[in-house]
Amino acid sequence: MQIAGDEVERGGEILTPDALAFVAELQRRFGARRDELLAARRTRREEVSRTGRLDFLPETADVRAGDWTVAPAPVDLQDRRVEITGPTDRKMTINALNSGARVWLADMEDASTPHWANVVGGQVNLYDAIRRRISFTSPQGKTYELAQDQRLATIVMRPRGWHFDEQHLLLDGRPTVGALVDFGLYLFHNAAELIARGSGPYFYLPKMESHLEARLWNDVFTFAQEQLGIPHGSVRATVLIETIPAAFEMDEILYELRDHASGLNAGRWDYLFSVIKYFRDSGPSFVLPDRSAVGMTSPFMRAYAQLLVKTCHRRGAFAIGGMAAFIPSRKDEEVNARAFAKVREDKEREAGDGFDGSWVAHPDLVPVCREIFDGVLGDRPHQLDRQRDDVEVSAEQLLDVASTPGQITAEGLRDNVEVALLYLEAWLRGLGAVGIHNLMEDAATAEISRSQIWQWVHNESKLDDGTVITEALVRRVLDEEYAALVDNVAGATEDTAGHRFADARTLFEQVALGEDFVDFLTLPAYDLVAAS
Numbered sequence: 001m002q003i004a005g006d007e008v009e010r011g012g013e014i015l016t017p018d019a020l021a022f023v024a025e026l027q028r029r030f031g032a033r034r035d036e037l038l039a040a041r042r043t044r045r046e047e048v049s050r051t052g053r054l055d056f057l058p059e060t061a062d063v064r065a066g067d068w069t070v071a072p073a074p075v076d077l078q079d080r081r082v083e084i085t086g087p088t089d090r091k092m093t094i095n096a097l098n099s100g101a102r103v104w105l106a107d108m109e110d111a112s113t114p115h116w117a118n119v120v121g122g123q124v125n126l127y128d129a130i131r132r133r134i135s136f137t138s139p140q141g142k143t144y145e146l147a148q149d150q151r152l153a154t155i156v157m158r159p160r161g162w163h164f165d166e167q168h169l170l171l172d173g174r175p176t177v178g179a180l181v182d183f184g185l186y187l188f189h190n191a192a193e194l195i196a197r198g199s200g201p202y203f204y205l206p207k208m209e210s211h212l213e214a215r216l217w218n219d220v221f222t223f224a225q226e227q228l229g230i231p232h233g234s235v236r237a238t239v240l241i242e243t244i245p246a247a248f249e250m251d252e253i254l255y256e257l258r259d260h261a262s263g264l265n266a267g268r269w270d271y272l273f274s275v276i277k278y279f280r281d282s283g284p285s286f287v288l289p290d291r292s293a294v295g296m297t298s299p300f301m302r303a304y305a306q307l308l309v310k311t312c313h314r315r316g317a318f319a320i321g322g323m324a325a326f327i328p329s330r331k332d333e334e335v336n337a338r339a340f341a342k343v344r345e346d347k348e349r350e351a352g353d354g355f356d357g358s359w360v361a362h363p364d365l366v367p368v369c370r371e372i373f374d375g376v377l378g379d380r381p382h383q384l385d386r387q388r389d390d391v392e393v394s395a396e397q398l399l400d401v402a403s404t405p406g407q408i409t410a411e412g413l414r415d416n417v418e419v420a421l422l423y424l425e426a427w428l429r430g431l432g433a434v435g436i437h438n439l440m441e442d443a444a445t446a447e448i449s450r451s452q453i454w455q456w457v458h459n460e461s462k463l464d465d466g467t468v469i470t471e472a473l474v475r476r477v478l479d480e481e482y483a484a485l486v487d488n489v490a491g492a493t494e495d496t497a498g499h500r501f502a503d504a505r506t507l508f509e510q511v512a513l514g515e516d517f518v519d520f521l522t523l524p525a526y527d528l529v530a531a532s
Contacts, residue, residue: 005116005168014123014185022227023169023184027176030220034162034177037213044209044245045278052282055395056248060211064251069316070261071233076154076199077103077262079381080318080357081373082366084153087112087433088122090136093129094144097152099363100370104153108182109160109206110270110443111433114522115529116168118430123185126157130190130197154199156238159183161207162216163520167530183220191230202236204265209245211252218257233259238320242267242444243274247304247398250311263318263356266308268296269325269444275300275401276451280458280517285402287459291416291448293406296322296346300404303397309354310388318382321350321358325440328364335438340368347372356382361433361440407464408456416449417474418481420512420521423449425485425504427525443522450512450521457513471513478508503528 001020048054056064084101086092088108096104106126112118128134129146136144146152159182160166165175183203191201205217221235239246239253241264246253254261272294279286288294296305305321312319324346326339343360347369350358360369377383419436423446426434434441455461456469463469486501507528511521518524 002170002173003168004170005120008117008120008124010124011120014120014127014189019185019188020169022188022224023176023181024171025227026180026184026220026224027171029223030180030216031171031177033216034179037210037216038163040212041209048278049281052279052286054245054248054278054399057252060249060252063255066255068255068258070254070258072316073262073318074200074236077156077202077236077318080263080320081377081381082369083156083320083357083359084363084366085111085323085359085361087118088125088157089118090125090134091138091144093125094134094136094146095363097129097155098147098150099153100150100366101153101360101363102357103156105204105359106155106157107432109158113427113430113432113529114160114164114166114178114526115430118432119166119168119181123182123189126155126186127189130155130193154202155194156202156204157182157186158204158206159186162213163207164522164526167526180220184224187224187228187235191225191228191234195230195234200234200236202262203238205237205239206267207243207270208239208253209243211249211256214239214253214256218260221257221260235260236262238262238265238318240265240267240270241304241308242270244271244278244398245274247271247307248395250308251315254311254315254317258315261315261317263320264308264312265320265359266305266322266355267444268301268322269442269448271301271304273444273447273451276448276455277517277519279399279401280451280455284459284461287408287455287461288401288404288452289406289408290412291445291452292412294404296349298404300398300400303393303400305350305353305355306388306391307393307398309386310391310393312356313354313384313387316384318356318384319354321347321355323359323361323440324365324369325361325445326365327362327435327438327440329438339438343368344372351376354383354386354388356384408461408469409464410467413453413456413463413469413474414477414481416453417477417508417512418485420446420449420453421478421481421485421504421508424507424521424525425500427522428500428503428507428528429498443520447521450508451517453512454514454517474513478505 001024082101083103084096084099085105088106160178164178166178166181167175169176309319324343329335351373423441461469511518
């Protein structure tokens with residue numbers, strides 16, 4: 001095992017010989033199967049490109065019809081009415097644990113740029129947080145410490161998806177699987193400590209596309225627990241249903257993980273991206289309107305959410321709602337009033353549908369979400385008893401993109417260009433979660449923005465005024481937004497040093513305007529990060 005990244009402060013405490021040996025063994029045992037599953041993804045997508053169709057799997061009908069449930073949840077994962085998400089930097093770690101949320105999704109995936117310093121530094125911060133010895137002093141002298149007079153959020157760590165390799169950690173000269181690095185280091189250092197404290201090693205699993213990928217995770221869990229001598233079932237996983245093929249395999253995914261499963265999450269933003277990506281060349285009936293017009297009341301999104309709740313509760317698993325991405329303004333109360341009303345409406349719909357909890361991106365939204373779920377749950381920790389036998393969802397409903405109301409507007413096109421450009425520039429500098437126009441943007445929302453542009457151009461979609469969206473039109477908007485970005489930053493700081501505007505523009509052109517669709521914008525972006 002070779003460390004190809006620069007030295008990170010306190011990295012030696014994480015990258016110990018024994019920890020690296022553990023990760024190496026995970027890579028040797030499971031890396032090849034990961035590669036096979038990625039190849040299977042490509043084969044399946046090619047078939048969808050030919051047919052424009054997905055359906056429930058006939059070969060797993062017995063699993064869907066079977067009478068089985070997942071393992072009962074551990075005590076500190078039985079009440080998940082409010083979950084806060086965010087990267088694992090030191091300040092966010094403390095604020096999230098103190099936020100009043102029941103769960104913190106400690107995000108080493110979409111909200112974190114995989115700079116080597118973030119990958120290792122995030123592990124250091126989690127190590128300290130689990131042992132309750134984390135603090136932080138800002139450059140302005142403000143000190144952040146863990147609260148002593150309240151319950152801290154339960155940590156659920158999100159490793160990277162199966163598609164991502166870690167170029168800074170090599171085994172026999174080849175990159176390791178990023179998911180196995182994140183999972184392996186965290187489990188090795190913290191599993192015994194978490195169990196001793198009455199908790200356990202809990203994970204959110206992103207970007208899965210099939211039950212076979214869930215089976216691989218389950219095999220990883222089983223082997224890792226045996227190797228570390230911790231009880232089978234100590235590891236618990238909540239799976240994000242954030243790809244369209246996974247929506248057709250919710251039962252099967254829970255079944256594969258049934259000894260280790262805690263629930264499913266409606267990862268709405270990545271789900272939208274996945275729908276666009278999967279059906280990008282399937283014609284106008286799969287073209288969505290402006291990103292801002294597509295909400296959870298859209299028919300295909302409504303079907304997805306209802307099916308998730310029904311599936312989870314039938315199997316004794318928790319259904320967790322989607323992200324409220326609003327960031328409250330310290331200056332504009334009118335903006336706040338409108339946004340809080342939308343957040344409240346969203347969470348009321350989720351609680352009414354039977355979700356057991358939901359996500360927020362900012363501590364100020366924790367009380368809003370908690371109040372709404374308190375109103376439905378009362379003293380109960382969840383609503384697994386709501387079986388939703390009234391829900392029947394067909395493949396046609398999950399794929400009914402054409403019924404989505406809304407139009408493609410010039411403003412929506414410009415917003416997509418601006419968000420993608422701003423996010424890519426920040427990502428390259430090491431920021432995976434970026435506040436833009438009072439919304440917390442991460443890789444998922446940036447993916448929607450750039451993939452919509454690619455789809456609109458390649459389908460010759462039209463704006464609401466009849467203008468055809470061409471590459472030339474997008475480049476004209478890009479020129480204007482790029483110039484405004486550089487001018488705004490230069491005007492605010494008198495210096496653009498350290499910013500990566502040119503790289504961000506080149507990346508945008510590659511992932512939004514390239515002839516071939518890039519599966520994940522973070523992959524070419526990571527090549528730039530790893531090389532710098």
